[in-house]
Amino acid sequence: MPEHTFVVNGEKITVDVADDVRLLWVLRDVLGIKGPKYGCGINVCKACTSHINGKAFNPCAVPVSQVSESDEITTIEGLADTVPGDLHPMQEAWLEKDVAQCGYCQPGQIMAAVALVNKVHAEGREITDTDLDTIRNVCRCGTYARIRKAVKAGAARM
Amino acid sequence: MTSEPLHSVQPSARRGTTRRGFIGYLIAGTTLAVAVDLNLDAPAHAAVPSPPQIPEAYDLNDLLTDAARPTAQLVTVEIREDGHAYFEIPRAEVGQGITTSTAMILAEELDLPVRHVHVSLAPARPELIWNQLTGGSNTTVSTMTPVRVAAAIAKGALLQAAAIELGSVVTLLRSKNGVIEAPDGSSRTYGELSVKAASSTTVEVEADVKLKASSEFKVIGTPTKRVDAMDIVTGRKKFAMDYDVPGALPTMICRAPTLNGTPKAIRNKAEVEAMPGVTDVAMIDTGIAVRARTFGQCIDGIRALEVDWNAGSVDGEDDASVLANLRKAEIPLAVPKIPLLAKTIDMDFEFMFRSSAALEPNCAVADVRSDRAEIWAGLKIPIVTQGRIAEAVGLPQTKVKVNVVESGGSFGHKLFGDGAIEAAKASKAFGKPVRLMWHRADEPRQGRLRPMATSRIRATHLAGQVLTFEQRHTSVSTDWRHGFGEMLTATAVSLPPGLGNLGVSETIFTLSTELPYDFGVVTQLLNETDQRFNTSAMRNPYSADVRTANELVVDAIAKAMGKDPLDLRLEFLKDDRTRKVLKKVAELGNWGRSMPAGTAQGIAIHKEYKGATACLVEIDCRPETVNRKIRDAVTGPRVTKATLVVDAGLVVNPTGLKAQMMGGFSDGLAMTLTSSCHLEDGHFLEASWDNYFYTREWNIPPEFEVVVMPSDSEQPGGAGEAGVAVSCAAIACAYARATGKMPKRFPINHDDPIGFDVKEFVPPVPASPTNGLDYVY
Ligand code: FES
Numbered sequence: 019m020p021e022h023t024f025v026v027n028g029e030k031i032t033v034d035v036a037d038d039v040r041l042l043w044v045l046r047d048v049l050g051i052k053g054p055k056y057g058c059g060i061n062v063c064k065a066c067t068s069h070i071n072g073k074a075f076n077p078c079a080v081p082v083s084q085v086s087e088s089d090e091i092t093t094i095e096g097l098a099d100t101v102p103g104d105l106h107p108m109q110e111a112w113l114e115k116d117v118a119q120c121g122y123c124q125p126g127q128i129m130a131a132v133a134l135v136n137k138v139h140a141e142g143r144e145i146t147d148t149d150l151d152t153i154r155n156v157c158r159c160g161t162y163a164r165i166r167k168a169v170k171a172g173a174a175r176m
Numbered sequence: 177m178t179s180e181p182l183h184s185v186q187p188s189a190r191r192g193t194t195r196r197g198f199i200g201y202l203i204a205g206t207t208l209a210v211a212v213d214l215n216l217d218a219p220a221h222a223a224v225p226s227p228p229q230i231p232e233a234y235d236l237n238d239l240l241t242d243a244a245r246p247t248a249q250l251v252t253v254e255i256r257e258d259g260h261a262y263f264e265i266p267r268a269e270v271g272q273g274i275t276t277s278t279a280m281i282l283a284e285e286l287d288l289p290v291r292h293v294h295v296s297l298a299p300a301r302p303e304l305i306w307n308q309l310t311g312g313s314n315t316t317v318s319t320m321t322p323v324r325v326a327a328a329i330a331k332g333a334l335l336q337a338a339a340i341e342l343g344s345v346v347t348l349l350r351s352k353n354g355v356i357e358a359p360d361g362s363s364r365t366y367g368e369l370s371v372k373a374a375s376s377t378t379v380e381v382e383a384d385v386k387l388k389a390s391s392e393f394k395v396i397g398t399p400t401k402r403v404d405a406m407d408i409v410t411g412r413k414k415f416a417m418d419y420d421v422p423g424a425l426p427t428m429i430c431r432a433p434t435l436n437g438t439p440k441a442i443r444n445k446a447e448v449e450a451m452p453g454v455t456d457v458a459m460i461d462t463g464i465a466v467r468a469r470t471f472g473q474c475i476d477g478i479r480a481l482e483v484d485w486n487a488g489s490v491d492g493e494d495d496a497s498v499l500a501n502l503r504k505a506e507i508p509l510a511v512p513k514i515p516l517l518a519k520t521i522d523m524d525f526e527f528m529f530r531s532s533a534a535l536e537p538n539c540a541v542a543d544v545r546s547d548r549a550e551i552w553a554g555l556k557i558p559i560v561t562q563g564r565i566a567e568a569v570g571l572p573q574t575k576v577k578v579n580v581v582e583s584g585g586s587f588g589h590k591l592f593g594d595g596a597i598e599a600a601k602a603s604k605a606f607g608k609p610v611r612l613m614w615h616r617a618d619e620p621r622q623g624r625l626r627p628m629a630t631s632r633i634r635a636t637h638l639a640g641q642v643l644t645f646e647q648r649h650t651s652v653s654t655d656w657r658h659g660f661g662e663m664l665t666a667t668a669v670s671l672p673p674g675l676g677n678l679g680v681s682e683t684i685f686t687l688s689t690e691l692p693y694d695f696g697v698v699t700q701l702l703n704e705t706d707q708r709f710n711t712s713a714m715r716n717p718y719s720a721d722v723r724t725a726n727e728l729v730v731d732a733i734a735k736a737m738g739k740d741p742l743d744l745r746l747e748f749l750k751d752d753r754t755r756k757v758l759k760k761v762a763e764l765g766n767w768g769r770s771m772p773a774g775t776a777q778g779i780a781i782h783k784e785y786k787g788a789t790a791c792l793v794e795i796d797c798r799p800e801t802v803n804r805k806i807r808d809a810v811t812g813p814r815v816t817k818a819t820l821v822v823d824a825g826l827v828v829n830p831t832g833l834k835a836q837m838m839g840g841f842s843d844g845l846a847m848t849l850t851s852s853c854h855l856e857d858g859h860f861l862e863a864s865w866d867n868y869f870y871t872r873e874w875n876i877p878p879e880f881e882v883v884v885m886p887s888d889s890e891q892p893g894g895a896g897e898a899g900v901a902v903s904c905a906a907i908a909c910a911y912a913r914a915t916g917k918m919p920k921r922f923p924i925n926h927d928d929p930i931g932f933d934v935k936e937f938v939p940p941v942p943a944s945p946t947n948g949l950d951y952v953y
Pocket residue numbers: 055056057058059060061062063064065066067076077078079
């Protein structure tokens with residue numbers, strides 16, 4: 019079987035898996051990194067949202083062969099290590115607003131929120147309601163209103 | 177009359193600090209463990225007054241609380257050497273926050289910090305019979321007193337041990353934060369005392385327990401964050417598919433192209449078995465199970481399978497034919513005897529199929545061996561699932577261990593053990609452990625639904641009075657076979673008169689349906705027909721639709737009488753509690769403010785789960801809003817502002833209650849405006865979250881507020897479902913007022929052209945995309 023090497027949460031790893039296996043399954047089923055969740059497998063629900071080189075993406079829609087040796091994948095488990103302190107400010111905001119209900123969507127929500135805020139800040143702006151409307155992540159528990167508050171609170175500290 | 181049934185006032189609480197004798201058990205062990213009967217405070221019900229409606233005196237919650245009374249069942253609180261308390265609750269955590277609220281109740285009575293209380297989920301315990309059922313927003317209502325008593329007995333034992341240790345007397349000792357202190361300042365921690373207070377044999381104790389009066393509460397009623405929040409935000413919280421059970425490889429099912437179709441034969445088994453990663457392929461009754469190293473390879477296997485299928489349960493049928501069937505089953509409206517001059521309002525509403533699927537699809541880990549089986553799944557009624565699994569794999573029930581794990585949502589979906597039963601069958605077929613998960617496409621297409629229903633209402637009025645209000649609700653059958661049905665039969669003797677002859681659905685309907693207005697002669701009847709669909713009691717069953725229809729008619733009555741919708745409601749509401757939440761919401765939401773054409777406010781109330789809720793929304797139905805474009809999305813009218821006010825009686829955790837109201841609102845938004853499943857040619861078209869349009873961030877009102885009313889009630893109300901019906905109704909009313917048209921069919925966009933490309937039915941799951949890197953941001 020082909021070998022694939024890349025960086026996950028700061029650690030270089032090599033896996034033996036067929037080229038076309040989507041990265042979500044490499045993370046979950048092969049490497050045992052269970053933070054990214056499955057909610058659709060077709061890049062719709064965004065429950066699997068993680069980062070590639072600091073930007074949000076959905077590993078359910080990326081064959082492992084498209085990830086190269088220098089690519090840095092960050093999952094929810096590795097988010098806190100990308101900043102000083104115990105938690106990322108977005109995680110802190112999530113705690114402060116007590117956003118989660120079942121929690122299944124929340125790793126993806128947080129990873130999406132961090133990337134969205136980074137993007138908006140890179141454009142030299144503050145986050146607006148219109149930006150929040152672009153978040154595609156499904157939360158079937160319906161925590162959307164608190165997500166909006168938490169993203170704003172997290173953004174203020176990023 | 178008052179809205180509170182007599183029995184709902186707990187004697188201990190009513191009399192404040194009065195002591196009561198309770199039987200408890202000290203359980204043999206090296207550290208302190210106290211058990212109490214889970215039913216210890218279920219009092220006999222007072223006689224039920226007949227007029228005017230049953231739920232006012234005895235509702236679904238009473239039924240659930242009553243259901244377990246005949247059985248003796250122990251739950252145990254332990255204090256371990258770390259000084260922390262441990263409790264296994266025989267209920268399911270599905271996101272509704274019961275692990276947090278139960279930890280708070282224990283912390284309160286034990287004088288421990290909430291973070292030192294650990295609440296986990298009990299596995300299936302067959303001896304609990306109906307007392308291991310999570311539903312009807314009943315968990316806190318039914319478990320609060322036993323949990324408090326067990327904690328109080330445990331604290332009593334700690335105090336006694338401390339008195340000996342510290343050479344003092346119990347009455348002089350003070351407990352705080354897990355430490356007991358004597359007047360001289362000497363102290364012992366609960367951890368130190370847990371061993372001293374332990375019993376070497378299991379003994380019955382008759383404890384003279386003083387439960388805290390609500391005025392002494394420090395934890396109960398204080399906004400508290402979820403106990404699992406840190407695990408969630410760091411990705412550590414474990415769901416069924418995150419459990420590492422040795423050898424349990426990913427498994428998915430290839431399903432029939434039509435609803436409930438069954439497999440006949442696999443044409444290319446060897447070919448699929450030889451695919452990369454695939455380890456096993458086998459036929460089970462619901463489809464072809466494919467086991468592989470990764471779920472992605474299961475998906476590839478499913479897509480490669482060639483299968484001959486038997487017919488489904490509704491081949492060739494569509495929404496229209498199912499609806500025509502319902503129409504035939506409608507119980508006619510009676511022609512009321514009313515004065516000649518009275519005016520009649522006749523209305524007729526239709527509610528389409530809606531999926532109850534959670535974000536975590538149906539899933540379970542199963543390890544079935546020849547002599548035993550073990551299952552891990554999110555289950556609200558695990559005992560029933562345990563029985564069904566035992567039957568399916570041919571083992572005695574005692575040989576099937578069912579571990580209840582935390583669920584990624586339920587909404588009625590996890591009342592049934594669909595995924596767990598399937599996983600057990602697949603594991604047996606393979607002779608290997610499996611981690612079985614449904615594909616998303618399977619959920620709206622083959623999963624459980626809120627049934628399609630019609631609701632006809634006829635109201636008559638004269639001279640400013642409503643004389644009659646009749647409602648005939650007709651629904652595709654709701655499946656109550658997850659245990660509610662059997663439970664009802666078992667509880668039948670204690671049901672109020674008038675319910676004895678009804679079927680299960682009709683009983684639940686009667687116990688949960690209440691029109692809280694003085695509208696003269698009120699009759700609300702249910703008829704169900706058509707058992708060919710997979711249905712469930714989706715969050716707030718019946719009420720969500722029934723109350724939408726009711727409140728739209730209330731608005732119509734107001735219009736016919738020339739009255740303001742708020743004034744009319746205030747005038748006719750029966751009870752003060754509901755009137756108060758309504759007044760509050762009107763004030764906070766600024767009812768009656770002038771709004772531009774094409775936008776409007778809507779207001780509604782609901783009374784259920786021993787509480788009252790009111791909702792006021794503002795909706796924007798102007799073309800520029802309705803037609804706003806978002807990729808692969810339904811936009812439509814936007815609710816721009818929502819205010820909810822809830823009186824849920826004694827509130828354990830206001831933060832959790834508000835969260836549940838918020839979730840209920842999101843559901844109401846979806847069910848009223850955007851989300852439904854379309855049946856066409858024997859199958860449902862929806863196969864993705866971009867087809868089945870549950871509420872998304874772009875549908876959410878930017879202004880959203882929930883207010884919890886202070887309450888002097890000692891009775892906790894239900895939280896999980898209380899926000900749904902009221903939100904549906906308020907949004908529907910606002911839509912009608914903004915557009916000037918009375919909506920007839922829900923969700924209101926159901927008849928729009930299908931807003932997505934329908935995914936193929938063979939194979940039944942879509943290919944995994946490869947272009948994810950094109951969408952990086
Ligand atoms: S699982 Fe990746 S987007 Fe849904």
